[in-house]
Amino acid sequence: MTTDSTLTPEQILTAAEDVLRRYGPAKATVVDIARALGVSHGSVYRHFPSKAALREAVTQRWLDQAHEALAAITVERGPAPERLHRWLATLFAAKRRKALEDPELFATYLTLVGELSSTVDAHLETLTGQIAVIIQDGIHQGEFRPTHVGTAARAVFQATAHFHDPVHSAEWSGPRADQDFEAVWSLLLHGLRTA
């Protein structure tokens, strides 16, 4: 059992996720989370000043789940085309895993995400910024044609929405999803390449 003095933010966020999964975002309360941890709700509030702050933190953690892997690919030194492909495939795999393995939690997070547009906007900007870094590398390497990097990054992200935007999650379990991803990637790669 967790005691009040050893309680970490990470433990609270994990318990919050369990509670959200069980009760849904409308009904989950801080008291439920404290009860699941065997601590007072004051102990939870010591780390998160409000229910809103806790919801935002748990959503942020969920959005960031694939971030570490993506950030690592962004700063690698290898050829940009291979890295951009791996970056997009990693994002698709992470999103698909979350959607298919735990559809109820996925739906719960989609509700939260719908209420936290500034958190989501920041998340999307981070991702688009990572694509921009890789495209910039590709231009330096002579692999990609010179172009406005920010515009191209945004275009790549939007053109692959089918494979990472949760609004498309119903299509991710189809037998052609991987094939479709590769076909879009191939088109984009040709579009980025120098003649």
Add this chain to the structure above:
Amino acid sequence: MTTDSTLTPEQILTAAEDVLRRYGPAKATVVDIARALGVSHGSVYRHFPSKAALREAVTQRWLDQAHEALAAITVERGPAPERLHRWLATLFAAKRRKALEDPELFATYLTLVGELSSTVDAHLETLTGQIAVIIQDGIHQGEFRPTHVGTAARAVFQATAHFHDPVHSAEWSGPRADQDFEAVWSLLLHGLRTA
């Protein structure tokens, strides 16, 4: 006023749309539609054997609204790149107009569409087939690199989902929507072109 003997399917579909807009898909009945037309519900059933058949016909008509313009562009003889651009822009404009001008009716149709997956699948296949025709023309014209036409058409359609799939309609009123469309188009055009 409409009389039973002069009643056309088109009049029924228009009245059905009005009734759907007013009552929503759950509550709209054939009796409401007949009342709006001033005819007996038997007259409606003479043209559409069931409420399900009527719902499907009205949804089909809604899906097909941009079809004529798109089909015309498909069979033109001009350069494929310009035609493909105009085809995609026309589709985006038609979808956006429907979503923004009458959001309640749009939401109603989205509900119907969700229940009629085979109607939607046929609609999407028609659209992808039109893209394939234009890409094939582009290969013949030496504008596009040789490729598997069906795969490329599907990839173009999916890569532009952001600009025609109703799940993205909330993003269509943003100030950058047109700019974003052109950026994705530019990337795809480069991807299709021969070196």
